[in-house]
Amino acid sequence: xxxxxxxxxxxxxxxxxxxxxxxxxxxxxxxxxxxxxxxxxxxxxxxxxxxxxxxxxxxxxxxxxxxxxxxxxxxxxxxxxxxxxxxxxxxxxxxxxxxxxxxxxxxxxxxxxxxxxxxxxxxxxxxxxxxxxxxxxxxxxxxxxxxxxxxxxxxxxxxxxxxxxxxxxxxxxxxxxxxxxxxxxxxxxxxxxxxxxxxxxxxxxxxxxxxxxxxxxxxxxxxxxxxxxxxxxxxxxxxxxxxxxxxxxxxxxxxxxxxxxxxxxxxxxxxxxxxxxxxxxxxxxxxxxxxxxxxxxxxxxxxxxxxxxxxxxxxxxxxxxxxxxxxxxxxxxxxxxxxxxxxxxxxxxxxxxxxxxxxxxxxxxxxxxxxxxxxxxxxxxxxxxxxxxxxxxxxxxxxxxxxxxxxxxxxxxxxxxxxxxxxxxxxxxxxxxxxxxxxxxxxxxxxxxxxxxxxxxxxxxxxxxxxxxxxxxxxxxxxxxxxxxxxxxxxxxxxxxxxxxxxxxxxxxxxxxxxxxxxxxxxxxxxxxxxxxxxxxxxxxxxxxxxxxxxxxxxxxxxxxxxxx
Amino acid sequence: xxxxxxxxxxxxxxxxxxxxxxxxxxxxxxxxxxxxxxxxxxxxxxxxxxxxxxxxxxxxxxxxxxxxxxxxxxxxxxxxxxxxxxxxxxxxxxxxxxxxxxxxxxxxxxxxxxxxxxxxxxxxxxxxxxxxxxxxxxxxxxxxxxxxxxxxxxxxxxxxxxxxx
Ligand SMILES: Cc1ncc(C[n+]2csc(CCOP(=O)(O)OP(=O)(O)O)c2C)c(N)n1
Numbered sequence: 001x002x003x004x005x006x007x008x009x010x011x012x013x014x015x016x017x018x019x020x021x022x023x024x025x026x027x028x029x030x031x032x033x034x035x036x037x038x039x040x041x042x043x044x045x046x047x048x049x050x051x052x053x054x055x056x057x058x059x060x061x062x063x064x065x066x067x068x069x070x071x072x073x074x075x076x077x078x079x080x081x082x083x084x085x086x087x088x089x090x091x092x093x094x095x096x097x098x099x100x101x102x103x104x105x106x107x108x109x110x111x112x113x114x115x116x117x118x119x120x121x122x123x124x125x126x127x128x129x130x131x132x133x134x135x136x137x138x139x140x141x142x143x144x145x146x147x148x149x150x151x152x153x154x155x156x157x158x159x160x161x162x163x164x165x166x167x168x169x170x171x172x173x174x175x176x177x178x179x180x181x182x183x184x185x186x187x188x189x190x191x192x193x194x195x196x197x198x199x200x201x202x203x204x205x206x207x208x209x210x211x212x213x214x215x216x217x218x219x220x221x222x223x224x225x226x227x228x229x230x231x232x233x234x235x236x237x238x239x240x241x242x243x244x245x246x247x248x249x250x251x252x253x254x255x256x257x258x259x260x261x262x263x264x265x266x267x268x269x270x271x272x273x274x275x276x277x278x279x280x281x282x283x284x285x286x287x288x289x290x291x292x293x294x295x296x297x298x299x300x301x302x303x304x305x306x307x308x309x310x311x312x313x314x315x316x317x318x319x320x321x322x323x324x325x326x327x328x329x330x331x332x333x334x335x336x337x338x339x340x341x342x343x344x345x346x347x348x349x350x351x352x353x354x355x356x357x358x359x360x361x362x363x364x365x366x367x368x369x370x371x372x373x374x375x376x377x378x379x380x381x382x383x384x385x386x387x388x389x390x391x392x393x394x395x396x397x398x399x400x401x402x403x404x405x406x407x408x409x410x411x412x413x414x415x416x417x418x419x420x421x422x423x424x425x426x427x428x429x430x431x432x433x434x435x436x437x438x439x440x441x442x443x444x445x446x447x448x449x450x451x452x453x454x455x456x457x458x459x460x461x462x463x464x465x466x467x468x469x470x471x472x473x474x475x476x477x478x479x480x481x482x483x484x485x486x487x488x489x490x491x492x493x494x495x496x497x498x499x500x501x502x503x504x505x506x507x508x509x510x511x512x513x514x515x516x517x518x519x520x521x522x523x524x525x526x527x528x529x530x531x532x533x534x535x536x537x538x539x540x541x542x543x544x545x546x547x548x549x550x551x552x553x554x555x556x557x558x559x560x561x562x563x564x565x
Numbered sequence: 566x567x568x569x570x571x572x573x574x575x576x577x578x579x580x581x582x583x584x585x586x587x588x589x590x591x592x593x594x595x596x597x598x599x600x601x602x603x604x605x606x607x608x609x610x611x612x613x614x615x616x617x618x619x620x621x622x623x624x625x626x627x628x629x630x631x632x633x634x635x636x637x638x639x640x641x642x643x644x645x646x647x648x649x650x651x652x653x654x655x656x657x658x659x660x661x662x663x664x665x666x667x668x669x670x671x672x673x674x675x676x677x678x679x680x681x682x683x684x685x686x687x688x689x690x691x692x693x694x695x696x697x698x699x700x701x702x703x704x705x706x707x708x709x710x711x712x713x714x715x716x717x718x719x720x721x722x723x724x725x726x727x728x729x730x
Binding site: 117118121122125126129131146178179180181302303304307308 | 574579583590620623627630631632633
């Protein structure tokens with residue numbers, strides 16, 4: 001039987017196991033929306049297309065599945081861009097479907113036409129303009145395959161209106177044939193053997209973990225590996241929830257706002273084992289003084305990540321799960337060598353403990369004003385282990401990374417690569433749609449919150465009980481901090497002059513608003529919020545000029561941390 | 566250092582802008598680029614001349630390989646290959662210089678492909694250095710216009726690119 005293009009699209013989504021999509025209708029997707037009424041796919045109507053993509057992204061980060069978003073042509077499509085770029089920078093698997101003007105009109109500056117293929121080329125893993133309905137099923141199949149395999153990423157399908165209306169026989173291809181795309185999953189055994197030799201010869205090893213460990217679902221393998229060689233583990237912002245912070249080998253986060261001891265350990269290491277990380281400038285600081293004494297082993301599924309920013313002594317291309325399993329196997333063959341390694345690296349672990357005691361991750365508590373770090377600590381205390389925490393971007397994001405002890409993978413969703421303010425609320429929405437029973441919390445600043453606050457409506461409409469923490473300093477705090485430290489306290493355009501009544505805002509949408517202005521109110525507000533059904537805003541009036549510390553100033557080396565401001 | 570790279574790509578809509586966008590977006594340099602379909606019409610072959618140190622070249626080849634539409638990347642540096650470029654040169658050819666222009670063309674095994682009372686258009690092929698040389702020799706006669714195709718290359722020996730891997 002023949003089906004229309006929009007029916008074929010929806011059939012494909014079903015066969016890909018898609019149960020939820022996030023989107024916003026318009027003229028060039030109206031046929032898809034019409035057919036959607038006949039398919040058992042849940043559609044969540046966000047209030048902005050950017051939020052639809054972030055929601056699909058949050059859904060993907062929390063589940064590991066491909067997130068799906070849909071938008072109309074022109075302005076709908078251009079509104080998705082920040083969402084797509086955010087997912088691209090963090091390697092999140094998405095399929096974004098945009099409507100397009102009918103093929104005969106393409107290139108004519110038709111109403112609501114935008115060259116979204118051209119615009120998104122540098123921020124997608126791949127993109128497709130479907131010109132012929134005969135190609136549609138194959139393209140959707142390939143899009144999902146490309147999005148989730150290898151180093152994952154967003155794929156965009158631009159679907160002209162006439163192709164949606166045309167009809168053809170529907171046949172979903174059973175296999176994908178892409179002669180130019182063959183990711184390497186299996187790590188080379190000889191390279192693994194060399195790595196094990198280097199590990200056995202090391203005296204000051206450090207494991208440095210990035211977002212790849214989460215993407216490859218390799219936290220268990222990572223833990224086994226670290227424990228086998230008793231090497232300390234530091235993670236990036238993206239790698240955070242893949243290794244439990246309370247583990248004795250954990251050094252927490254490294255880099256600009258990382259722990260003193262993680263940065264000292266990396267600087268003094270003689271072997272750095274990079275696992276699914278990409279040596280971002282926020283992580284390395286000044287390259288010339290980054291891990292100057294270390295040999296570097298770099299394991300990554302994407303060969304372009306290797307030797308992009310730093311020299312590498314031993315590259316291993318492959319899926320982290322596979323490579324780590326092989327490493328653990330090989331290590332097991334060196335019983336005596338391992339005993340000797342653990343013995344001879346024990347002074348190193350003691351040296352690190354010394355740094356930990358000297359400068360733990362800490363802050364100055366207060367009995368009069370609410371310290372943001374205190375709110376984050378309380379939040380950890382009062383939420384369950386599997387609670388999912390998203391953040392916006394700014395100081396609150398760093399405080400969350402520093403003071404929330406994540407213990408389970410895929411529980412910390414944050415925009416690491418692009419640093420997108422406005423990501424937290426819609427991504428929490430997506431995560432909550434995936435896990436209606438789990439606690440989902442967006443930690444926000446008062447600035448970021450206003451970038452996608454319209455999504456309160458979506459939360460209320462779909463009964464998604466996301467809890468929102470606003471650490472309100474009435475500043476664009478992170479930028480203010482830089483102005484304080486590096487621009488002589490000239491606070492140019494970072495003071496949010498107009499205080500918003502977030503309680504009333506919550507109520508306007510039919511959500512609940514709670515406020516704490518004193519430290520002794522913090523716990524009560526969090527408890528109350530967690531007991532209240534539906535979405536809740538918790539506003540905490542925090543000490544206004546609190547800084548994120550410690551800090552590696554931009555351009556400085558990891559060994560030049562400023563410990564207090 | 567200069568490198569000549571062949572990129573075999575899916576002959577698909579937009580593939581040229583994927584490749585050129587990769588170069589501009591990452592700040593890689595393109596000195597010349599030529600593209601046309603191959604024996605297999607579903608595959609196009611690009612020849613790109615670029616420059617950079619070893620690390621940049623490694624990134625360029627890896628990034629090209631990462632494109633979904635890229636089937637194969639061959640960096641000919643250090644390989645044995647044949648390199649040819651085509652140039653069309655419009656040169657002033659008047660009473661006193663016509664004979665000299667013809668003589669130079671002959672030496673380079675070029676051909677005159679268009680003649681007017683005051684000019685010749687010369688077709689010449691060869692390695693880029695040879696084209697540079699004829700251009701310099703013709704310069705005194707008066708160059709009016711010149712177009713160069715950018716080099717194309719093939720590896721020497723009996724094997725095609727498919728059997729090379
Ligand atoms: C979309 C976007 N615009 C601008 C920035 C630059 N920026 C980074 S942090 C920040 C301030 C964030 O303020 P707020 O959300 O109130 O959080 P705080 O730092 O106060 O915790 C800004 C403007 C950004 N990251 N994203």
